[in-house]
Structures are given as C-alpha cells and as structure tokens.
Amino acid sequence: MSALSAAAPAAAPDSGSDSDSDPAPNWELLAETLSPAALAALRAQLSAPPPRAASPPPRAEPAPAAAPGSLPLPASNREYGTRAYWDRRFETEESFDWLVSFRDVAGMLGRILAGRSPGLGRGEAEVLLVGCGNSPFSHELYKAGFLRTTSIDYSAPVIASMERQYPPADNPGLAWRVMDMTAMTFADASFDLVIDKAAMDALMVAEGDVWNPDAAVVTQSRAMLRHVERVLRPGGLHLHISFAQPHFREKYLRNEHRVEGESEAEREGYGWSLETETIAGDGGDGCFHHFMYVMQKPGEPAR
Numbered sequence: 001m002s003a004l005s006a007a008a009p010a011a012a013p014d015s016g017s018d019s020d021s022d023p024a025p026n027w028e029l030l031a032e033t034l035s036p037a038a039l040a041a042l043r044a045q046l047s048a049p050p051p052r053a054a055s056p057p058p059r060a061e062p063a064p065a066a067a068p069g070s071l072p073l074p075a076s077n078r079e080y081g082t083r084a085y086w087d088r089r090f091e092t093e094e095s096f097d098w099l100v101s102f103r104d105v106a107g108m109l110g111r112i113l114a115g116r117s118p119g120l121g122r123g124e125a126e127v128l129l130v131g132c133g134n135s136p137f138s139h140e141l142y143k144a145g146f147l148r149t150t151s152i153d154y155s156a157p158v159i160a161s162m163e164r165q166y167p168p169a170d171n172p173g174l175a176w177r178v179m180d181m182t183a184m185t186f187a188d189a190s191f192d193l194v195i196d197k198a199a200m201d202a203l204m205v206a207e208g209d210v211w212n213p214d215a216a217v218v219t220q221s222r223a224m225l226r227h228v229e230r231v232l233r234p235g236g237l238h239l240h241i242s243f244a245q246p247h248f249r250e251k252y253l254r255n256e257h258r259v260e261g262e263s264e265a266e267r268e269g270y271g272w273s274l275e276t277e278t279i280a281g282d283g284g285d286g287c288f289h290h291f292m293y294v295m296q297k298p299g300e301p302a303r
C-alpha cells in the first residue's frame, strides 16, 4: 500500500535513527502512486549526502515521541493490514504521529470548519477520530477546544495505552474506545466531524493493482466509509488525511471502484460532496505532499 509503505521509512529519519537501519523504499510501489516529479524528488532526497549536524534539514515528518529505534517494522507491507501487527507494535511504542501533526493542519482545519460549519462551536462539536493509534492528535485537538472528542482503534493495547497517557478523569469529554472502524456501533448521526489520519491507508496494504484494486480492499474501505457516512450528522464533515494522491484516493471516496457481483445498493455513491486540499510542509522541495480530503454530508450543518 502506498501511503504506509512510503510513510514508514519517511518518518524514521526524523527521529534521529541511523538511516542504515531504515528499510529500503519500495520503489515499485512508489512509482505506482507518485508522480514522476515527486518520485524524482524523493530519489534525490534519499541519495543526497547526510546533512551536517550544524544545519539540520527542515523536517518532512513530525518526530515521534518514542525512540523509533525500537519500532517493529513489518517484514512485508501487508502486515500493516493486520490487527496482530498493530497490537504487537503498540505493546512497546508509546507515541507516533503518522504523516502530519495536529500543528501542521490546525490552521487548515479551522478554516474548513469556519467555512463549512460556521455555527458549530468547538466546544459543542461531537468529534470522532477513527484508527487513532497512539498519535497525540486527539489530545491536541481536545486542548484546542474540541471538548467532545471520541477516538477509536481496533487495537485494545493502544486504547489502554491512550487511556493511561490521557486519563478521562483529567480530560473530561476525551473518550477512548476499542472499535473496528469498518463496523462501528455508534448510533446514526452521532458526530459533526469524523477525522481519519492515515487510518484508511492501513486498509490499503493489500490493494494490489492501484488501477484495479483487490475486491477485499474495495469492500473493506467501502464498509468503513458507509459507517462514516451513517454516523455523520446532516451537514457533518469527514476529513481524511493521507499520503495517497487524489487520482487514486478520490475513486474510493466516491465509491467508483467496482466489485464483481456487487448489488445496486453497494454501487451507490456516498451522499457527500468531496474536495481535496494539499497540505503544505513537504520539506521544502515543493513535490512531496500529503492531502486532506474534505467530505460534507448534505443537510443543514448542526446547531
């Protein structure tokens, strides 16, 4: 899968780890997902001599709080699609922020909310983070005034870890739940805002041919998005932050991939509008981006 296979090695150098121990990028996969210009920039970046200590390069990825020398990197990208991998990883890793930090997108988030849901105050918005992992993002959001924030992950060890790090008693309104994002048990129309940062990416590891993805991947991501659509309130927003380029990812977000034998109902699009924003912070070369996909369910924005 593109986002995770590319992002995992990208995050490690930030941590100050020895680049000799980083796995080699999967160039074949990257070539399928990156534009030629971005691919060339990445090759140049990785083959450049190491920077002198006196002038460290701008950071392309947020530094993880935990010492990443201990990160259990998977033997194959497909492992990112298994709960067993995440459970094992979260037994030892305390904190890691994939792709971007809250600070990187706080301004963009504020602008999007002000433009799409002007009546919705931070304090009242019911927010859901899916596949939260051990990222500090949920707590940062909470500290920024989103006082009704629920985070879910299907890995029980990571939810236990987050409850230890950010106890509900000290953070009333910040909730942690073990839950599968492809089979959520929240009531319909429970949330004003659903945020996915690199979570759907984890479903894509067995994507196969990016132009004609594996049916199981299409079905799983569709299950997740149907649930997101269901739990959103009218006018609610779904923000998906990913490494995946728009020409690949938008097809999923519009339900445009076809699966043999699927029903008419399964073919139906999601009711939302879709716009794509490019997230700055590419290390300065102007080529290596992340994206925020902004979906809004029709209807009057809440309150």
Ligand SMILES: C[S@@+](CC[C@H](N)C(=O)[O-])C[C@H]1O[C@@H](n2cnc3c(N)ncnc32)[C@H](O)[C@@H]1O
Pocket: 004, 086, 096, 097, 098, 099, 130, 131, 132, 133, 134, 135, 152, 153, 154, 155, 158, 179, 180, 181, 182, 196, 197, 198, 199, 201, 202, 203
């Ligand atoms: C790449 S990490 C992203 C973590 C975090 N959102 C971040 O940005 O740092 C993917 C996360 O999705 C979780 N995940 C994968 N599949 C899931 C599923 N079906 N339901 C809930 N969580 C899932 C994993 O346990 C992992 O924490």
